[in-house]
Amino acid sequence: xxxxxxxxxxxxxxxxxxxxxxxxxxxxxxxxxxxxxxxxxxxxxxxxxxxxxxxxxxxxxxxxxxxxxxxxxxxxxxxxxxxxxxxxxxxxxxxxxxxxxxxxxxxxxxxxxxxxxxxxxxxxxxxxxxxxxxxxxxxxxxxxxxxxxxxxxxxxxxxxxxxxxxxxxxxxxxxxxxxxxxxxxxxxxxxxxxxxxxxxxxxxxxxxxxxxxxxxxxxxxxxxxxxxxxxxxxxxxxxxxxxxxxxxxxxxxxxxxxxxxxxxxxxxxxxxxxxxxxxxxxxxxxxxxxxxxxx
Numbered sequence: 090x091x092x093x094x095x096x097x098x099x100x101x102x103x104x105x106x107x108x109x110x111x112x113x114x115x116x117x118x119x120x121x122x123x124x125x126x127x128x129x130x131x132x133x134x135x136x137x138x139x140x141x142x143x144x145x146x147x148x149x150x151x152x153x154x155x156x157x158x159x160x161x162x163x164x165x166x167x168x169x170x171x172x173x174x175x176x177x178x179x180x181x182x183x184x185x186x187x188x189x190x191x192x193x194x195x196x197x198x199x200x201x202x203x204x205x206x207x208x209x210x211x212x213x214x215x216x217x218x219x220x221x222x223x224x225x226x227x228x229x230x231x232x233x234x235x236x237x238x239x240x241x242x243x244x245x246x247x248x249x250x251x252x253x254x255x256x257x258x259x260x261x262x263x264x265x266x267x268x269x270x271x272x273x274x275x276x277x278x279x280x281x282x283x284x285x286x287x288x289x290x291x292x293x294x295x296x297x298x299x300x301x302x303x304x305x306x307x308x309x310x311x312x313x314x315x316x317x318x319x320x321x322x323x324x325x326x327x328x329x330x331x332x333x334x335x336x337x338x339x340x341x342x343x344x345x346x347x348x349x350x351x352x353x354x355x356x357x358x359x360x361x362x363x364x365x366x367x368x369x370x371x372x373x374x375x376x377x378x379x380x381x382x383x384x
Contacts, residue, residue: 116363122356129350142357151333152341152358158248159317159337165252166259166316171309173256174263179293181264182271196268203261211325214254215241219326241327244334251335255322259315263308270301306377310370317366338362 126136146152181192202210218225219240227237240250274297282292320339329336338358346355
């Protein structure tokens with residue numbers, strides 16, 4: 090290998106080494122622990138059980154319920170945060186608003202949930218947004234004549250509240266990326282379309298969205314992986330309840346590994362999560378790449 094081809098590897102070698110330390114070694118350790126029966130406070134008493142922990146998982150209705158809850162939570166957070174971020178960015182990036190003091194202040198305001206610690210976001214949601222008597226959501230609903238619900242203690246609404254709360258935290262990241270992408274679209278494209286009689290919807294679907302398709306794919310992947318592994322917001326918002334209605338896989342890992350001291354089963358859930366998110370990410374990237382190549 091010539092020096093010209095070898096030199097780029099020198100620049101990325103520190104990142105490869107760091108990635109191996111912080112990712113490959115913990116994943117390998119999780120795989121190893123998932124093949125043993127391990128109690129958290131008896132780490133010296135480990136029994137090799139091969140794939141027994143995985144077999145127990147896939148026959149456990151609680152695990153299957155957590156898988157379903159995680160899928161609903163992940164899809165809901167991803168769609169809601171991407172759509173909200175795109176809608177708000179589309180308004181703020183229009184030619185008459187983009188760059189104004191008001192637009193900058195609104196962006197700074199929208200950034201508050203993103204820079205707030207996830208645990209604090211969950212506590213704010215539990216104490217001020219979804220509280221049944223004096224919470225913001227029920228207050229707004231009462232203003233239009235709708236009786237509010239006991240959002241966090243009702244199995245039918247707790248997951249929806251968790252999705253909205255986490256999407257509220259993730260939306261600012263989508264807003265920033267979409268705003269920057271939309272701001273780079275030349276105004277001449279929009280003006281030419283308007284001269285030709287294109288409606289606002291046509292401009293959005295035929296010009297803006299195709300030009301930022303890569304950014305939408307990137308944001309969607311980030312939102313997907315972030316929501317899939319979310320723990321802090323749910324733990325501080327609902328604690329996985331009521332009745333396991335919001336117990337996603339990350340909460341199940343905590344309950345199995347820390348609460349029940351079953352480190353082997355918790356490691357099996359963790360490694361399963363890693364495999365699933367890796368496969369989904371690879372498929373997502375492949376589909377997005379095909380879409381971009383087909384432009």
